[in-house]
Amino acid sequence: MANRARSAGATPEPHVPVYVISVAAELTGLHPQTLRQYDRMGLVSPGRTGGGGRRYSWHDIEQLREIARLTASGIGLEGVRRVLELEREVAALREHAAALADELDRTRAALAQAMSAPERTAVRLPERLPAIRTSAAPGAVVVWRRGQLR
Template sequence: MTGFGGPAPDAAVYVISVAAELTGLHPQTLRTYERMGLITPGRTAGGGRRYSHHDLELLREIADLTAHGIGIEGVRRILDLDNRVTALRLRNRDLQAELEVTRAALRRARIAAGTAHPNTLPVLRHSVTGQSVVVWRPS
């Protein structure tokens, strides 16, 4: 549950008719998207579909892309690339955190060994474009 008493974004609570109404899509379209593997709604013990808020957002995104003339295979590719970008961002965040922990440990080790000097640690600098990283070490 969220802080406002509503369901969590991933809680599968909406029946197909409600999901269709909330997204402006026909229930058969939702079933088709499921068959195509674009969406995977939750299921009840009896086999009924249940959609989450996250599912509704995905359905709206699919509808928006198709409304702009993108075919289903293009939509599939866009969603796949979007998922990859999200995964890479999370991995990058994890690696940055790991780097900071490693740098702190290295700093502590150098201080403990009495070899600490402000210019002995590598410095990471982002280029103007923000696309590359240069590692600088003093000579």
């Protein structure tokens, strides 16, 4: 049981900078000078110690492996920079889309709850709520705002 607790605590979080440059070089198969170059170019940004030494996180190691894979496939470093930038943008857009989908689900649930409320409340609420047609394609929502078209 002591070994299990020790091994569970030994794994750092993905973004915690713990690996010195020699370990990062060994884990990625890249030369330490290459890691320094990638740092200078901004392709990877390791953490720093008080004395200025680089400390790489597991996320940095994965990023370096991706850079190595891309360069091995013939992509230049500026191309790699652009690919990494686009991958970050795609991840941000996916996160935003998921947040919007969650918001839409909550809105649908609130509308369904409002429409199933007692008659006196349900009569007044539709005047303030958008109408949703559910006969559209699966996953699609059509919203009409009352009073906008005349």
